[in-house]
Amino acid sequence: MLDLLPDLFDTYPEQIQLLSLPLTQYGGKHVFWGEVVTVYCFEDNSMVKQLLARPGQGRVLVVDGGGSLDKALMGDLIGQSAADNGWAGVVINGAIRDAGALSTMPIGIKALGTVPIKTERKGLGDVNCPLVFGKQTVAPGMFIYADDNGLAVSNTALDLSLLG
Numbered sequence: 001m002l003d004l005l006p007d008l009f010d011t012y013p014e015q016i017q018l019l020s021l022p023l024t025q026y027g028g029k030h031v032f033w034g035e036v037v038t039v040y041c042f043e044d045n046s047m048v049k050q051l052l053a054r055p056g057q058g059r060v061l062v063v064d065g066g067g068s069l070d071k072a073l074m075g076d077l078i079g080q081s082a083a084d085n086g087w088a089g090v091v092i093n094g095a096i097r098d099a100g101a102l103s104t105m106p107i108g109i110k111a112l113g114t115v116p117i118k119t120e121r122k123g124l125g126d127v128n129c130p131l132v133f134g135k136q137t138v139a140p141g142m143f144i145y146a147d148d149n150g151l152a153v154s155n156t157a158l159d160l161s162l163l164g
Helices: 005-011 046-052 076-084
Strands: 032-040 060-064 089-096 108-114 131-133 136-138 143-147 150-154
Touching: 005 143, 005 150, 032 046, 032 089, 046 060, 046 076, 060 131, 060 143, 076 089, 089 143
Parallel strands: 032 060, 060 089, 089 108
Antiparallel strands: 032 143, 131 136, 143 150
16 A cells, blocks of 8 residues: 555545644655654653653654754664564654665654754653644544655544555
């Protein structure tokens, strides 16, 4: 399946909302979805590293980095940890680094952009808090769907077997 979102919006127009963020695809997996886990952190990826080192069970980590492109919230080592631990994807309102390596990993990764500078880890960040992107709130337990067409969220899991 190359295009998930057009079919989701055709099938579930009332249950799904577009998440309008100008994100670029960086992971090796271009179509991904899963239950949302959230983290808010600004130029400190301590919580991102910690969460992605735990079993992901097909979930998607949604990170609000405040839109900063000054420090990378994820690189190749954390990306590999996420893939190894069964995360379906990571969505970052901020920057990543090691874009070439991340593009080879079997995980979905969307971010605002890249920067080669890592963060300092100070242990800061809020986990499992509601995040607001534009007019849309993304909360833990929601479901996120991603492909090269964008991102969408729903309050419940959608039955993908109904898609044409």
